[in-house]
Amino acid sequence: MTEPTRISHRIASIAESATLKVDSKAKALQAQGRPVISYAAGEPDFATPAHIVEAASRAVLDPKNYRYTPAVGLPDLREAIAAKTLRDSGLSVSASQVIVTNGGKQAVYQSFATLLDPGDEVLLPTPYWTTYPEAIRLAGGVPVDVFAGSEQNYLVTVEQLEAARTERTKVLLFVSPSNPTGAVYSEEQTRAIGEWAEANGLWVITDEIYQNLTYDGVRAVSIVEAVPALADRAILVNGVAKTYAMTGWRVGWMVGPADAIKGAANLQSHLSSNVSNISQRAAIEALNGPQDAVEEMRLAFDRRRKAIVAGLNAIDGVVCPTPEGAFYVYPDVTGLLGRTWGGVTPTTSLELADLILDQAEVAAVPGEAFGPSGFLRLSYALGDEPLAEGIERLQKLFTA
Numbered sequence: 101m102t103e104p105t106r107i108s109h110r111i112a113s114i115a116e117s118a119t120l121k122v123d124s125k126a127k128a129l130q131a132q133g134r135p136v137i138s139y140a141a142g143e144p145d146f147a148t149p150a151h152i153v154e155a156a157s158r159a160v161l162d163p164k165n166y167r168y169t170p171a172v173g174l175p176d177l178r179e180a181i182a183a184k185t186l187r188d189s190g191l192s193v194s195a196s197q198v199i200v201t202n203g204g205k206q207a208v209y210q211s212f213a214t215l216l217d218p219g220d221e222v223l224l225p226t227p228y229w230t231t232y233p234e235a236i237r238l239a240g241g242v243p244v245d246v247f248a249g250s251e252q253n254y255l256v257t258v259e260q261l262e263a264a265r266t267e268r269t270k271v272l273l274f275v276s277p278s279n280p281t282g283a284v285y286s287e288e289q290t291r292a293i294g295e296w297a298e299a300n301g302l303w304v305i306t307d308e309i310y311q312n313l314t315y316d317g318v319r320a321v322s323i324v325e326a327v328p329a330l331a332d333r334a335i336l337v338n339g340v341a342k343t344y345a346m347t348g349w350r351v352g353w354m355v356g357p358a359d360a361i362k363g364a365a366n367l368q369s370h371l372s373s374n375v376s377n378i379s380q381r382a383a384i385e386a387l388n389g390p391q392d393a394v395e396e397m398r399l400a401f402d403r404r405r406k407a408i409v410a411g412l413n414a415i416d417g418v419v420c421p422t423p424e425g426a427f428y429v430y431p432d433v434t435g436l437l438g439r440t441w442g443g444v445t446p447t448t449s450l451e452l453a454d455l456i457l458d459q460a461e462v463a464a465v466p467g468e469a470f471g472p473s474g475f476l477r478l479s480y481a482l483g484d485e486p487l488a489e490g491i492e493r494l495q496k497l498f499t500a
């Protein structure tokens with residue numbers, strides 16, 4: 101029998117978000133006056149576009165926003181999300197199939213909680229976003245890592261997924277573009293994986309939060325657009341945070357078939373009820389208003405992406421595939437391990453991340469936060485100048 105503990109085993113076993121941990125360490129050092137350049141944060145450095153902020157400030161003055169509203173979200177926002185889902189994911193849904201959540205993060209958690217019974221397995225393409233395994237375990241499920249390295253551009257294959265499938269497999273997590281790798285599945289790869297999931301009766305939770313941030317003319321085709329027959333067993337997760345520089349507004353959503361949405365709506369009605377009406381009004385403007393600012397931000401990310409990939413690949417021992425989406429690069433740094441830099445010999449990417457923070461005052465998240473050691477995640481959602489300065493510091497450190 102397990103010993104009683106002050107707090108529950110379930111909660112005590114949750115790991116602190118490693119990305120937030122590195123970011124707060126970097127911020128604490130900055131607060132002490134250290135000139136730390138941080139590539140750790142997963143959020144755009146831009147201000148939310150003015151027309152969205154103005155919609156919110158009008159909403160603040162309108163008393164109709166001062167009360168509880170439906171737990172699943174404002175009807176106008178649910179309509180706007182249904183229209184966006186058709187526009188960008190090629191799936192026709194009614195507003196009743198949408199739940200507005202406190203960020204995509206709540207949608208991720210609620211999706212797993214809605215689908216999983218104890219012991220159900222979830223295939224998790226690895227490297228994975230650090231929240232997925234914790235959300236799966238909290239829901240009683242078992243994450244099953246399916247690893248794809250830099251030599252396959254961090255994209256898993258149907259063969260790998262099939263090798264990991266068991267009779268307990270219930271869900272496939274699919275995310276394209278990916279956090280942490282920025283990798284985007286081609287339409288053919290997406291279709292092959294979707295058809296395999298459909299043929300095996302799996303549910304798919306597809307996290308599309310970076311779908312509007314792609315480069316080189318690439319489009320991240322939704323798995324439900326590639327395989328429409330999946331729609332009855334698919335939950336789409338999305339939100340305004342990344343596309344509209346709205347991380348602090350906390351508006352995300354989940355879209356799915358009626359039974360899953362009904363269950364998740366019941367859960368949310370007891371958990372958090374409606375998202376702030378002010379934020380929801382802002383999100384309506386984001387989705388229905390002009391999209392010019394989105395394109396401007398995307399172009400800036402694209403410029404920085406090219407600069408960071410070139411700068412990292414110029415370091416001997418670093419292999420950095422060119423990501424086609426999101427705002428992260430995920431270099432393979434195994435070539436730097438076991439060598440001595442400034443008197444220190446890192447053998448893991450965790451130690452390497454500590455070393456570059458100590459010796460170059462550069463913060464990056466180690467691969468251990470997302471799966472195996474041997475990688476770093478660098479977000480290029482920071483200004484062009486600090487981005488260039490940080491890369492110069494790394495080049496200097498590793499050529500010394």
Ligand SMILES: Cc1ncc(COP(=O)(O)O)c(C=O)c1O
Pocket residue numbers: 142202203204205206208229275278279307309338339340341347350351352
């Ligand atoms: C892959 C992925 N999904 C979902 C989210 C959740 O975003 P938010 O809760 O800010 O909407 C994030 C944020 O980092 C993410 O990277």
